[in-house]
Amino acid sequence: MTERVITLRNFFEQAREGRLTGVRCGRCGELAIPPKEFCLACHERAWAPVPLSGEGTITTFTVIRVAPRAHAAAAPYAIALVELAEGVSLLGRIVDVPLEKVAIGLPVRFRPLVTSDVTSVGFGPR
Numbered sequence: 001m002t003e004r005v006i007t008l009r010n011f012f013e014q015a016r017e018g019r020l021t022g023v024r025c026g027r028c029g030e031l032a033i034p035p036k037e038f039c040l041a042c043h044e045r046a047w048a049p050v051p052l053s054g055e056g057t058i059t060t061f062t063v064i065r066v067a068p069r070a071h072a073a074a075a076p077y078a079i080a081l082v083e084l085a086e087g088v089s090l091l092g093r094i095v096d097v098p099l100e101k102v103a104i105g106l107p108v109r110f111r112p113l114v115t116s117d118v119t120s121v122g123f124g125p126r
């Protein structure tokens with residue numbers, strides 16, 4: 001039993017500091033991010049934390065023009081699925097890239113989006 005298994009709360013605490021951490025299954029080697037309770041591939045719970053580079057490319061994206069109230073001031077903005085260098089994909093908001101430049105294959109780098117009490121996943125230009 002490892003005591004260093006990363007929880008979802010750890011994940012966001014580390015993300016807030018700019019570190020992206022995934023978990024690798026000790027049984028089948030599946031990599032997951034954000035951390036999940038059980039491995040989706042083999043249903044084992046034998047995670048070990050893996051630091052990720054945070055670098056990836058956009059595989060798909062959507063432009064949000066009418067945002068939920070909390071994000072209304074930021075609209076329009078793009079939400080993208082980013083495939084990280086390590087092969088896992090993560091959803092995040094694209095920042096500091098003009099909307100017309102957001103494209104499939106665009107290289108991006110993880111960036112935490114921190115408000116007073118919430119940290120979410122963002123990606124900015126590399």
Ligand SMILES: [Zn+2]
Binds near residue numbers: 027030040044
């Ligand atoms: Zn597994």
